[in-house]
Amino acid sequence: MDFKQLRAFLTVAEMGNVTRAAQVLHLVQPAVSRQIMLLEEDIGAPLFERERHGMVLTDAGRSLVGYARRAMLELDRARAEITGATVGIGGLVTLGLLPSTIDVLSGPLVTALATHYPGIRIRIAMGYAGTLMRWLQAGEIDAALLYGAERSSEIQTRPLIEEPLWVIGPKEAKLHRDKPLSLGKLIGKPLVLPSAPHGIRTLVDHACAVSDLALTVSAETNALSVQRSLVLSGHGLTILPPIAVAEELRTGHLSGTPLTDPAITRTIVLALPTNRPTGQHVRCAVDLLVAGAKNAVDAGAWLEGRWLGA
Numbered sequence: 001m002d003f004k005q006l007r008a009f010l011t012v013a014e015m016g017n018v019t020r021a022a023q024v025l026h027l028v029q030p031a032v033s034r035q036i037m038l039l040e041e042d043i044g045a046p047l048f049e050r051e052r053h054g055m056v057l058t059d060a061g062r063s064l065v066g067y068a069r070r071a072m073l074e075l076d077r078a079r080a081e082i083t084g085a086t087v088g089i090g091g092l093v094t095l096g097l098l099p100s101t102i103d104v105l106s107g108p109l110v111t112a113l114a115t116h117y118p119g120i121r122i123r124i125a126m127g128y129a130g131t132l133m134r135w136l137q138a139g140e141i142d143a144a145l146l147y148g149a150e151r152s153s154e155i156q157t158r159p160l161i162e163e164p165l166w167v168i169g170p171k172e173a174k175l176h177r178d179k180p181l182s183l184g185k186l187i188g189k190p191l192v193l194p195s196a197p198h199g200i201r202t203l204v205d206h207a208c209a210v211s212d213l214a215l216t217v218s219a220e221t222n223a224l225s226v227q228r229s230l231v232l233s234g235h236g237l238t239i240l241p242p243i244a245v246a247e248e249l250r251t252g253h254l255s256g257t258p259l260t261d262p263a264i265t266r267t268i269v270l271a272l273p274t275n276r277p278t279g280q281h282v283r284c285a286v287d288l289l290v291a292g293a294k295n296a297v298d299a300g301a302w303l304e305g306r307w308l309g310a
Helices: 003-015 020-027 029-043 060-088 101-117 130-136 199-211 224-232 242-251 280-298
Strands: 048-051 054-057 089-099 117-125 143-145 155-164 166-170 190-193 216-220 237-238 254-260 263-271
Touching: 003 020, 003 029, 003 054, 003 060, 020 029, 020 190, 054 060, 060 089, 060 117, 089 101, 089 130, 089 280, 101 117, 101 242, 101 280, 117 280, 130 143, 130 155, 130 263, 143 280, 155 280, 166 224, 166 242, 190 199, 190 224, 190 237, 199 237, 199 263, 224 237, 224 242, 224 254, 242 254, 263 280
Parallel strands: 089 117, 089 143, 190 216
Antiparallel strands: 048 054, 143 263, 155 263, 166 237, 166 254
């Protein structure tokens, strides 16, 4: 087993087709097929089912994917660290960000890294809190900004920002910041909410249980872009932190107001692993990420955010 075989395997798994994988790898198709064959011989099990419409992973193939990705990630980390050492602090850093925070944080972070640590290569992975937590525990990302993180001996967290959840609707709803809306006022109104066990849905469901309320959920989605689109199209109201739709609120395409009775808040935390060392290059990138989050709060770009960090 070698890295060429693993790279070919991962590319075929992603493309679902040897021909397309060969194009991505800039190889001829027989060369890719041979790499897969050699890997299967080494593993001692078929990794793909050869079907008419493409290549489908077998159980053994699905098991290998996670290990292969981590192996390739470690190689990329080593290559970036060695290359970056020639210009000071260097290496590959993979950070996990929530969909609602990625727009406000990613640009300033990349700019700051290019200015202060040009030897650091950055990868930004987007996911919801549960997914980011799993990636962090598995070593697929180096650090993350999460909310509602469960206690874990493998993860240490530090609170950074507290933010309220708002009722968000189309501009026709004429929601206004100065006129908060109680949770009870949402009864009977169609709502577009994330599906369980999404963190925001958990917070909303808990508030409903405590208040003995039942809401009408007209649509569920775990894609923030779909949630935003459905509300813009008039399919219902939603409940989100205002940072998630900051641009639409600024331009007036959406309207929003604080949720009250009860008010619901979420806390953004910095999460780092405790089951492996955190390199200097990771700490440098994390420091810039945290500084960028504080700057966003101080400048008002992180709507309604309250800084909790030191």
